[in-house]
Amino acid sequence: xxxxxxxxxxxxxxxxxxxxxxxxxxxxxxxxxxxxxxxxxxxxxxxxxxxxxxxxxxxxxxxxxxxxxxxxxxxxxxxxxxxxxxxxxxxxxxxxxxxxxxxxxxxxxxxxxxxxxxxxxxxxxxxxxxxxxxxxxxxxxxxxxxxxxxxxxxxxxxxxxxxxxxxxxxxxxxxxxxxxxxx
Amino acid sequence: xxxxxxxxxxxxxxxxxxxxxxxxxxxxxxxxxxxxxxxxxxxxxxxxxxxxxxxxxxxxxxxxxxxxxxxxxxxxxxxxxxxxxxxxxxxxxxxxxxxxxxxxxxxxxxxxxxxxxxxxxxxxxxxxxxxxxxxxxxxxxxxxxxxxxxxxxxxxxxxxxxxxxxxxxxxxxxxxxxxxxxxxxxxxxxxxxxxxxxxxxxxxxxxxxxxxxxxxxxxxxxxxxxxxxxxxxxxxxxxxxxxxxxxxxxxxxxxxxxxxxxxxxxxxxxxxxxxxxxxxxxxxxxxxxxxxxxxxxxxxxxxxxxxxxxx
Ligand code: SF4
Ligand code: SF4
Numbered sequence: 001x002x003x004x005x006x007x008x009x010x011x012x013x014x015x016x017x018x019x020x021x022x023x024x025x026x027x028x029x030x031x032x033x034x035x036x037x038x039x040x041x042x043x044x045x046x047x048x049x050x051x052x053x054x055x056x057x058x059x060x061x062x063x064x065x066x067x068x069x070x071x072x073x074x075x076x077x078x079x080x081x082x083x084x085x086x087x088x089x090x091x092x093x094x095x096x097x098x099x100x101x102x103x104x105x106x107x108x109x110x111x112x113x114x115x116x117x118x119x120x121x122x123x124x125x126x127x128x129x130x131x132x133x134x135x136x137x138x139x140x141x142x143x144x145x146x147x148x149x150x151x152x153x154x155x156x157x158x159x160x161x162x163x164x165x166x167x168x169x170x171x172x173x174x175x176x177x178x179x180x181x182x183x
Numbered sequence: 184x185x186x187x188x189x190x191x192x193x194x195x196x197x198x199x200x201x202x203x204x205x206x207x208x209x210x211x212x213x214x215x216x217x218x219x220x221x222x223x224x225x226x227x228x229x230x231x232x233x234x235x236x237x238x239x240x241x242x243x244x245x246x247x248x249x250x251x252x253x254x255x256x257x258x259x260x261x262x263x264x265x266x267x268x269x270x271x272x273x274x275x276x277x278x279x280x281x282x283x284x285x286x287x288x289x290x291x292x293x294x295x296x297x298x299x300x301x302x303x304x305x306x307x308x309x310x311x312x313x314x315x316x317x318x319x320x321x322x323x324x325x326x327x328x329x330x331x332x333x334x335x336x337x338x339x340x341x342x343x344x345x346x347x348x349x350x351x352x353x354x355x356x357x358x359x360x361x362x363x364x365x366x367x368x369x370x371x372x373x374x375x376x377x378x379x380x381x382x383x384x385x386x387x388x389x390x391x392x393x394x395x396x397x398x399x400x401x402x403x404x405x406x407x408x409x410x411x412x413x414x415x416x417x418x419x420x421x422x423x424x425x426x427x428x429x430x431x432x433x434x435x436x437x438x439x440x441x442x443x444x445x446x447x448x449x450x451x452x453x454x455x456x457x458x459x460x461x462x463x464x465x466x467x468x469x470x471x472x473x474x475x476x477x478x479x480x481x482x483x484x485x486x487x488x489x490x491x492x493x494x
Binding site for chain 1: 210211213214215217218220221224236238239240241242244245246247248249250251252253254255256258259260263306307309310355356359360361369370393394395397398399400402403404406407408410411476479
């Protein structure tokens with residue numbers, strides 16, 4: 001499954017760097033495979049262990065990164081981000097940080113559920129994850145609340161372009177268009 | 184608050200006393216369930232806390248949706264919001280678990296990691312903003328418990344919630360990860376419970392109190408989210424709760440909408456109104472349910488609350 005000829009700038013290679021250096025590298029290395037995280041995980045319970053945090057930590061630690069971010073086996077997007085594992089881990093492994101890093105790398109391969117990109121897309125288009133609807137304008141008025149003001153959208157769009165989310169949104173859009181064309 | 188009407192405008196915009204806070208309403212409350220904002224403003228005004236609005240605030244951004252897409256973007260947009268509040272020199276109070284986690288975590292990360300901060304600042308330079316790391320972020324529950332205090336919260340009660348049996352759902356990001364949000368007990372939070380007890384309510388113990396509402400996993404695996412909610416509702420029903428109390432808009436919505444899903448997925452009947460802690464405070468302080476917008480709840484609470492003597 002692991003490919004010998006991974007280009008050095010690819011998300012897999014970057015992920016490998018992130019996971020083997022600095023605090024995250026140390027964090028992964030101190031996992032002693034006790035499964036406390038998987039025992040407390042509510043999604044592991046629901047999926048009968050098909051998704052479980054320990055297996056993601058183990059695959060990351062052993063370098064099976066393509067399986068994690070390309071095959072999505074197990075599917076890191078099933079994590080509910082409840083942070084119970086983070087608190088319960090006796091070794092203080094930074095499961096939260098590692099999962100975010102893995103998800104970000106999967107997103108670079110456009111392996112990200114639409115529920116995530118559509119929300120990030122709303123932030124790009126409106127500055128808010130939940131844009132204002134006419135009905136709510138009226139409801140706010142009726143409740144005597146101040147009007148909901150729009151933020152400086154040009155600033156938000158510039159920052160999202162400079163920090164990477166825009167490129168991901170564009171790549172996902174493009175992939176969607178190509179898939180639809182193929183159909 | 185006694186303010187000279189002539190200078191009121193000037194003091195309003197620059198005041199940064201211990202009871203002045205920048206209100207971070209958050210997208211979901213502001214633009215979808217604004218009645219929660221109503222109750223929060225009502226309660227904080229009674230308690231002598233001045234909330235200042237900042238129309239420039241954007242999405243916090245969401246610690247699940249946006250952070251999982253791009254941690255870099257999440258850090259950068261979070262830093263912009265913090266920089267905006269820093270200009271007013273006031274601490275932030277957030278009405279949402281997600282917003283408070285993001286703003287606290289970004290504040291923490293940028294202060295602890297100078298390298299990351301440099302990169303983020305170089306982006307903020309492009310819009311003429313500076314992150315200084317000079318303010319604090321508080322979840323409203325934390326503000327109520329630590330700053331206002333239980334005796335003051337209790338002193339304003341004119342209609343106690345006597346006899347009302349409440350199951351609290353604290354939600355995850357209020358107290359976890361503890362190293363980033365620094366409040367309450369991470370696994371068994373008690374501040375919300377102490378506030379509701381001060382209002383005279385009976386706060387129940389139930390098995391799944393600290394389990395996630397499932398809104399995160401629902402983005403990718405509805406069946407797992409339904410299963411989690413089923414366990415949660417069953418244990419709330421076992422405890423015979425009249426209502427569920429929430430402190431996060433995502434959890435609030437998940438816990439309301441989920442009741443319909445239970446019917447579809449399992450044929451399970453669940454009909455338990457969900458109320459925000461600030462809504463419960465507001466009625467205990469004499470607020471009228473209609474003025475507070477209780478009619479906009481999906482699972483209607485007014486009939487039940489009328490039985491307990493609330494108007
Ligand atoms: S609880 Fe911590 S040490 Fe144990 S398996 Fe999970 S990550 Fe590893
Ligand atoms: S944060 Fe994710 S992996 Fe950890 S316990 Fe919660 S759902 Fe499971």
